[in-house]
Amino acid sequence: MQKRALVIGLGIAGMAAAIGLRQAGWTPVIIERAPERRRGGYFVGLMPEGRQAAVDLGIDGHLHTRNPPDGGNAWSLTRRGTREPGMGFLHQPGDPAAVLRGDVEAALWQAVSGDGAGAEPVEVRFETTPVEIVDTGVDVQVLLADARTGAQYRESVDLVVGADGLRSNVRRMVFGPHEDYMTTWNAMICAFQLPEQVPSFAAADSIISARSGRAVWVFGLADRAPTVLLTYRTDDVAGQFTGSPVQRLRTVFSGMDDPVVRHALDSLEEAPEFLFDSVHQVKMPRWSSGRVVLLGDAAWCPNLYSGMGATSALRGGAELGRALRDNPDDLDAALSAWESRLRPFITKHQRIARLKQQMFVPSSRPVEALRSVVLRLAIKARQRRRGSVPVG
Ligand SMILES: Cc1cc2nc3c(=O)[nH]c(=O)nc-3n(C[C@H](O)[C@H](O)[C@H](O)COP(=O)(O)OP(=O)(O)OC[C@H]3O[C@@H](n4cnc5c(N)ncnc54)[C@H](O)[C@@H]3O)c2cc1C
Structure with a gap:
């Protein structure tokens, strides 16, 4: 049976993770607190690792760039x-x-919603948030709230991906308070x-x-x-x-x-x-715990001075897919391999951000x-x- 993952957050990290999961043969479902997609936005510079991740995720053909x-x-x-x-x-x-942030969002959305290339569209539920996350060791039981109907319902998944941004609720619920991880x-x-x-x-x-x-x-x-x-x-x-x-x-x-x-x-x-x-910046000793993994700003926000947030979110999603493909029967091994590949890159850019801030x-x-x-x-x-x- 196909494994199911609940991705929390329809940002760059969440959509990149969903595409990576789909490439690895998983069935991702994305939930998003907002009532609709967030388009437009500010300037983002995509670095070579981000452009390569766009290729790996198959969204490069949809990505509109605006270099003078x-x-x-x-x-x-x-x-x-x-x-x-x-x-x-x-x-x-x-x-x-x-x-623009919205250009990356639009390219990812095209792939998430089925881009005619034969991939199944990913199910996206707006106005939905997690209320409780319980990792049983065998699955993750997530209590979800639907703001449109006021209903709450429980769902069982094999993996939860917290891609809900800098002030991540998944991080707070599973790993601890913001003060433990957010540096000012x-x-x-x-x-x-x-x-x-x-x-x-x-x-x-x-x-x-x-x-x-x-x-x-x-x-x-x-x-x-x-x-x-x-x-x-x-x-x-x-x-x-x-x-x-x-x-x-x-x-x-x-x-x-x-x-x-x-x-x-x-x-x-x-x-x-x-x-x-x-x-x-968000600094965590480990980005996963059991069947819950954080990705993007929720896990490692390098901040805007680094110019690496979107790049690392794309790379994080693409690498997650690769690690799950390489370790189809061992989630622990997949998440450890994923983190080992990514962490030196993130640490380096979090450090350089201090210098870039001066610029x-x-x-x-x-x-x-x-x-x-x-x-x-x-x-x-x-x-x-x-x-x-x-x-x-
Ligand atoms: C001004 C600025 C300039 C930047 N410039 C660059 C740059 O040049 N290069 C670069 O690579 N990066 C840049 N970045 C960083 C980049 O935009 C982010 O790092 C990147 O978009 C990854 O974000 P994310 O998907 O992790 O989080 P977000 O974009 O914050 O997405 C999180 C999503 O989760 C949703 N959510 C939150 N809580 C819940 C909940 N409880 N339940 C359900 N959904 C929830 C939110 O509504 C949102 O849709 C910049 C950022 C800023 C602010």
Whole structure:
């Protein structure tokens, strides 16, 4: 009989896991708390491991990418408000693929819902959450709540995959409280889509205005207006969630009066949706316990500064499928093999994220100055390699 898995969360990690499970001959069912799919979203750079995982999961053909030719021009704004050549996110080694979170979501959804390639569609139940998870050793008994009907019902599965994001309920129920696993980075982010490019810049330009403790990043894309990330450091994370986020951001960025900050804050006032959240990493000694496994941000959130969350979620799902295929009769062995393959990769990128955070938003004036010097050298080297200078 085919083994059944309950995947909790219809994000990138959940759908990647469901496809991996299906490739391994399992029958996955996905439950999602929200009433419908979450589309759109912010800029995501997919690294080579993420692009390879997309191939392994068979979604690369559905994935819409938005890289401007040659990575596009990137500009840095100086403290005087003048522009100079900069290093954009897409200029880092590995040639990231530029996508929106929604592009990855859409590609995965096409595969999950049956893409005409003969694969069975995965059953997806919206407005459904787990209430209780009991691993009996033989199966997992999950009590589920359907918010539409108010009904609760019990289901028996062979494996539960918790892919329910940074503040995972599965992690809390099975492994322990958030405080045990979520590390706080004393930083905040706000990400959203701009309706149009910052005035006087070319449509696909990327623009960075980074000062000690606060920064704005505009991610230029080939075929639509850029997305923007406002990020800042704070010692009072809880306090950031009181009052209006827009007002809070206006206060934090006051005095940083350049055209990018102005355009971002004015656009935020009109934005139909935005993400405003604190920054964390999730660190766990082990990602599975018996027949329950965590995957994606729930297990290892490397955070946005790492630029590896979507990449590692895709890879995690693809590798889970491979480990289950390689160990069809031994779930423990499969989960151990999966974790051994993945953990060095995750640990490495969680560590590098601290350094990358300094590139996103320097922690002090001296670091800001050092960052500028390092970037100027890197830009010169890049220009020498390409034999070109951006045109403003
Ligand atoms: C601003 C920003 C920029 C980023 N940039 C990059 C980048 O450049 N490169 C990169 O690789 N990554 C990037 N990331 C990270 C990346 O978006 C995530 O790591 C990735 O999407 C994996 O998320 P996930 O599927 O694990 O979790 P999520 O996307 O949080 O999905 C979890 C899902 O579970 C559902 N859920 C939650 N609780 C329950 C419940 N109790 N029951 C049922 N369902 C539930 C949620 O509704 C949601 O649909 C960025 C993230 C941010 C915020």
